Amino acid sequence: MIKKTLTTxxxxxxxxxxxxxxxxxxxxxxxxxxxxxxxxxxxDPEAKTLEMLVEDLNAKGGINGEEVALVLYDDGGxxxxxxxxxxxxxxxxxVQAIIGGSTTxxxxxxxxxxxDAEIPFISLAGAIDIIxxxxxxxxxxxxxxxxxxxxxxxxxxxxGIAKIGMISGTDGFGASMQAQCKEVAGDYGIEIxxxxxxxxxxxxxxAQLTKIKNAEGVQAVLNPGFGxxxxxxxxxxxxxxxxxxxxxxxGVASDGFIELAGKDAxxxxxxxxxxxxxxxLLPEGDAQKPVVTAYKAAFEERTKTPVGTFGGYAHDAxxxxxxxxxxxxxxxxxxxxxxxxxxxxxxxxxxxxxxxxEDHLGLDLSAFRMLEIKGGExxxxx
Amino acid sequence: xxxxxxxxxxxxxxxxxYALVALGFTxxxxxxxxxxxxxxxxxxxxxxxxxxxxxxxLPLPLAALIAIVATAALGVAINKLAIEPARGAPVVSLxxxxxxASVFLQGAAQLVFDKQIHSFxxxxxxxxxxxxxxxxxxxxxxxxxxxxxVFAGLWLFFTRTLLGRAVLATSNNRLAAQLVGxxxxxxxxxxxxxxxxxxxxxxxLATPITLTAYNVGxxxxxxxxxxxxxxxMGNPKGALAGGxxxxxxxxxxxxxxxxxxxxxxxxxxILLVLFFMPQGLFGRKSTERV
Amino acid sequence: xxxxxxxxxTLLVLAALIAVTPFFFPSGYYYRVGALIFVNGLAVxxxxxxTGYAGQISLGHAGFAGIGGYACALAPTHLGLHxxxxxxxxxxxxxxxxxxxxxxxxxxxxxxLAVATLGFGILVAMVLNNERALTGGPDGIAVxxxxxxxxxxxxxxxxxxxxxxxxxCGLVLLAGAxxxxxxxxxxxxxxxRALHGSEIAARTVGVDVAxxxxxxxxxxxxxxxxxxxxxxxxxxxITPDVAGxxxxxxxxxxxxxxxxxxxxxAIFGAGVLTLLPQALTVLAEYEQLVLGLxxxxxxxxxxxxxxxxxxxxxxxxxx
Numbered sequence: 001m002i003k004k005t006l007t008t009x010x011x012x013x014x015x016x017x018x019x020x021x022x023x024x025x026x027x028x029x030x031x032x033x034x035x036x037x038x039x040x041x042x043x044d045p046e047a048k049t050l051e052m053l054v055e056d057l058n059a060k061g062g063i064n065g066e067e068v069a070l071v072l073y074d075d076g077g078x079x080x081x082x083x084x085x086x087x088x089x090x091x092x093x094x095v096q097a098i099i100g101g102s103t104t105x106x107x108x109x110x111x112x113x114x115x116d117a118e119i120p121f122i123s124l125a126g127a128i129d130i131i132x133x134x135x136x137x138x139x140x141x142x143x144x145x146x147x148x149x150x151x152x153x154x155x156x157x158x159x160g161i162a163k164i165g166m167i168s169g170t171d172g173f174g175a176s177m178q179a180q181c182k183e184v185a186g187d188y189g190i191e192i193x194x195x196x197x198x199x200x201x202x203x204x205x206x207a208q209l210t211k212i213k214n215a216e217g218v219q220a221v222l223n224p225g226f227g228x229x230x231x232x233x234x235x236x237x238x239x240x241x242x243x244x245x246x247x248x249x250x251g252v253a254s255d256g257f258i259e260l261a262g263k264d265a266x267x268x269x270x271x272x273x274x275x276x277x278x279x280x281l282l283p284e285g286d287a288q289k290p291v292v293t294a295y296k297a298a299f300e301e302r303t304k305t306p307v308g309t310f311g312g313y314a315h316d317a318x319x320x321x322x323x324x325x326x327x328x329x330x331x332x333x334x335x336x337x338x339x340x341x342x343x344x345x346x347x348x349x350x351x352x353x354x355x356x357x358e359d360h361l362g363l364d365l366s367a368f369r370m371l372e373i374k375g376g377e378x379x380x381x382x
Numbered sequence: 383x384x385x386x387x388x389x390x391x392x393x394x395x396x397x398x399x400y401a402l403v404a405l406g407f408t409x410x411x412x413x414x415x416x417x418x419x420x421x422x423x424x425x426x427x428x429x430x431x432x433x434x435x436x437x438x439x440l441p442l443p444l445a446a447l448i449a450i451v452a453t454a455a456l457g458v459a460i461n462k463l464a465i466e467p468a469r470g471a472p473v474v475s476l477x478x479x480x481x482x483a484s485v486f487l488q489g490a491a492q493l494v495f496d497k498q499i500h501s502f503x504x505x506x507x508x509x510x511x512x513x514x515x516x517x518x519x520x521x522x523x524x525x526x527x528x529x530x531x532v533f534a535g536l537w538l539f540f541t542r543t544l545l546g547r548a549v550l551a552t553s554n555n556r557l558a559a560q561l562v563g564x565x566x567x568x569x570x571x572x573x574x575x576x577x578x579x580x581x582x583x584x585x586x587l588a589t590p591i592t593l594t595a596y597n598v599g600x601x602x603x604x605x606x607x608x609x610x611x612x613x614x615m616g617n618p619k620g621a622l623a624g625g626x627x628x629x630x631x632x633x634x635x636x637x638x639x640x641x642x643x644x645x646x647x648x649x650x651x652i653l654l655v656l657f658f659m660p661q662g663l664f665g666r667k668s669t670e671r672v
Numbered sequence: 673x674x675x676x677x678x679x680x681x682t683l684l685v686l687a688a689l690i691a692v693t694p695f696f697f698p699s700g701y702y703y704r705v706g707a708l709i710f711v712n713g714l715a716v717x718x719x720x721x722x723t724g725y726a727g728q729i730s731l732g733h734a735g736f737a738g739i740g741g742y743a744c745a746l747a748p749t750h751l752g753l754h755x756x757x758x759x760x761x762x763x764x765x766x767x768x769x770x771x772x773x774x775x776x777x778x779x780x781x782x783x784x785l786a787v788a789t790l791g792f793g794i795l796v797a798m799v800l801n802n803e804r805a806l807t808g809g810p811d812g813i814a815v816x817x818x819x820x821x822x823x824x825x826x827x828x829x830x831x832x833x834x835x836x837x838x839x840x841c842g843l844v845l846l847a848g849a850x851x852x853x854x855x856x857x858x859x860x861x862x863x864x865r866a867l868h869g870s871e872i873a874a875r876t877v878g879v880d881v882a883x884x885x886x887x888x889x890x891x892x893x894x895x896x897x898x899x900x901x902x903x904x905x906x907x908x909x910i911t912p913d914v915a916g917x918x919x920x921x922x923x924x925x926x927x928x929x930x931x932x933x934x935x936x937x938a939i940f941g942a943g944v945l946t947l948l949p950q951a952l953t954v955l956a957e958y959e960q961l962v963l964g965l966x967x968x969x970x971x972x973x974x975x976x977x978x979x980x981x982x983x984x985x986x987x988x989x990x991x
Contacts, residue, residue, distance in 0.1 A: 204396050228592075
């Protein structure tokens with residue numbers, strides 16, 4: 001009796017699952033991003049960007065005349081779920097390549113499945129561990145956290161800053177960048193005199209900032225983090241009238257940040273950003289200008305929200321993948337991988353990519369641009 | 383000294399929000415013995431609806447009023463549709479029902495609104511006030527004032543009005559209350575409306591400081607719950623004190639010990655209080671029947 | 673032929689399900705989903721002992737899953753233990769911790785117990801999240817391979833990764849269910865159920881209530897810990913999410929939704945709540961909405977949980 005109930009309901013549910021994912025197209029691209037959960041701030045624009053780009057591409061006739069199908073899942077930022085979806089994409093949806101992993105945790109989960117199945121995977125997360133050591137099928141589009149730290153410290157060095165305070169979020173993004181910055185600070189002769197953290201859900205950081213303010217000899221403050229934390233830090237910074245340069249990370253490189261922190265509080269804040277935020281300021285002839293302008297216009301028209309770095313990462317991953325599939329003229333995973341490794345001078349929103357079999361990041365420090373907020377607008381430092 | 387004062391300001395600002403959430407918990411708990419885990423969602427809705435209405439062009443006070451009334455109505459709906467039909471269910475079931483309501487409201491909020499972070503202007507500007515070398519945002523005074531006014535209002539309501547006494551009577555003994563002619567269903571409806579409205583008010587007051595998004599509710603719920611427990615479940619005085627205390631413990635730990643473990647400090651204190659004085663600081667004796 | 677006991681029936685149903693369903697699998701992905709159901713089923717069986725048998729609540733059991741999981745990540749690299757022994761170590765640490773924490777906590781009742789366990793779970797998650805040097809922080813940490821699949825291959829039994837974990841987790845779940853069912857019939861089990869009925873009554877007939885509750889708490893912690901270890905070993909990677917508040921809630925919800933009173937019911941609940949998000953991906957936008965609605969509706973209208981209610985309905989309509 002009991003047996004009968006269960007043996008009929010469970011297979012029925014499984015069959016329903018199978019039906020739900022039945023669809024066929026020649027080129028199948030899978031994606032698992034954190035469209036909900038604590039990393040929704042990253043994953044939501046990524047999902048929207050991918051959906052938009054696939055529609056546009058198919059409206060223009062697809063790749064080499066073939067339609068592209070996108071299978072998109074929301075892993076909620078949970079590595080365990082991301083692994084399940086990666087398995088599903090490969091085994092059940094039979095995709096030829098995967099984009100995704102909004103966070104380092106989910107990327108690490110997806111990459112082990114993708115590597116086992118030998119399916120190309122382009123990660124959207126920051127940590128250097130994803131592509132170092134190089135794995136045959138894994139690539140990534142964002143700069144590493146370490147590069148962000150280096151760019152910031154380079155700028156500090158130019159301004160003669162040698163002693164700083166740090167206030168970092170305890171989420172994956174903030175914690176990872178905090179660790180990387182502490183590692184490379186010495187290379188730039190910078191000493192971290194105060195090292196504070198906050199929970200991503202915190203509503204007030206004046207206690208931590210007061211400690212930093214009172215630390216001996218601090219000349220600037222750096223805030224690795226994303227989401228609402230950095231906006232609150234920036235407001236509290238103004239409230240406490242701390243008169244030192246404030247550096248934010250690429251985690252808040254979006255017009256949304258200026259709006260949330262407030263124009264006054266954000267005045268003078270510097271961060272390493274991408275060309276995306278300063279599309280209009282780029283000189284004619286800049287390789288990134290057409291890409292950046294087109295993406296910004298299309299995304300803002302479609303979603304009515306300002307573009308940010310994270311959506312840009314998804315844009316670039318999609319660009320790299322479709323470019324590689326076009327050149328490969330094949331959807332064999334190995335051919336796609338080889339084509340990605342042969343990518344040269346491909347201008348995306350984040351930078352100009354050039355991959356090799358030894359370099360699966362494809363960007364260097366020059367892709368970062370030091371930006372400063374002046375009068376509520378992004379400007380280029382230099 | 384100014385450093386200590388700054389930590390204090392930080393603590394009471396955040397603590398006032400927790401206190402408002404804890405007061406919301408208390409009202410529902412008193413009327414129905416239910417701990418409403420969806421309490422944080424009321425705070426989220428207060429902020430999100432106000433932002434949405436304000437962005438749509440309504441003046442801020444009107445937007446805030448709409449948010450509070452709409453959330454209060456939603457509180458009543460939750461009571462009618464989810465809590466009343468489950469009367470007499472075990473504690474575990476009630477916990478899951480209210481968590482289900484919380485998950486449901488989050489799901490609805492991300493569909494109706496969006497998944498971005500939002501804010502709206504502070505009520506009396508952004509210019510911080512300087513007191514004794516420390517600074518505080520004017521909006522903090524609004525939140526603190528809000529918590530105190532709500533507390534005073536509740537105190538008057540429960541001690542000076544017939545209706546308020548009816549609520550207390552219901553919480554003490556539902557059957558006896560019914561026997562003396564109290565409409566306990568109405569008391570329940572009122573409690574949920576009041577609690578949801580106060581939650582939404584917290585959201586309205588705090589959003590210019592804390593910012594808001596569809597998923598901020600659970601954080602407020604946990605801290606508010608902790609505050610209510612610390613003060614003693616079911617006691618408005620305890621809720622007020624407990625909320626402020628949690629905020630202060632966090633700020634002082636961040637200031638003097640470690641900002642990494644400031645969240646931990648709040649929970650360690652709660653565990654200690656539960657171990658050594660299970661009824662909380664101001665709790666009634668033997669609230670849980672064996 | 674004598675009628676099958678409830679215990680044998682449950683185990684037979686489980687074993688049959690584990691053995692037969694793979695014949696219906698259209699792709700390798702279903703082995704993964706199956707393995708997840710079994711792991712969740714194992715954790716939830718522990719909740720049956722704590723909540724279903726002894727009537728106590730925990731909103732912090734994911735903390736023990738975190739300890740089990742991180743034991744598998746850390747013990748092999750730092751202590752040189754084989755991953756299988758790391759599972760045992762994790763379970764032992766969880767048991768000791770449960771015993772230490774349980775003594776003061778279990779004096780509390782209802783919501784007080786709920787908040788105390790919740791606080792405990794959050795503290796564990798916080799340590800895993802913040803001690804970056806040891807645990808890798810929020811980005812997670814790699815877990816070594818269990819090595820059993822390779823061993824089986826040498827013995828001539830070649831399984832895909834998905835198949836291996838499906839059957840391995842299935843077997844562990846069977847063992848876990850067997851232990852729980854035996855406990856149910858033992859004198860301890862009877863005493864536990866007496867305790868669930870009325871603590872005072874149990875005490876008057878001479879049941880050592882405090883010790884009994886503690887036993888149930890420790891046993892259920894071991895179940896959660898082993899489940900956490902299995903997740904870590906299977907994924908070869910673990911993040912602090914495994915110890916998170918939402919995971920604790922998920923465990924309790926699975927048990928109560930399916931029917932916390934019986935092992936089979938709870939495992940059924942684990943199955944439903946594991947499959948639901950997978951089935952809802954087609955309407956991902958509505959996932960949370962539907963999940964919240966299901967939680968409320970089941971608890972309001974099917975208070976004993978899904979499985980008992982379904983069974984009653986089937987019996988009611990006559991066989």
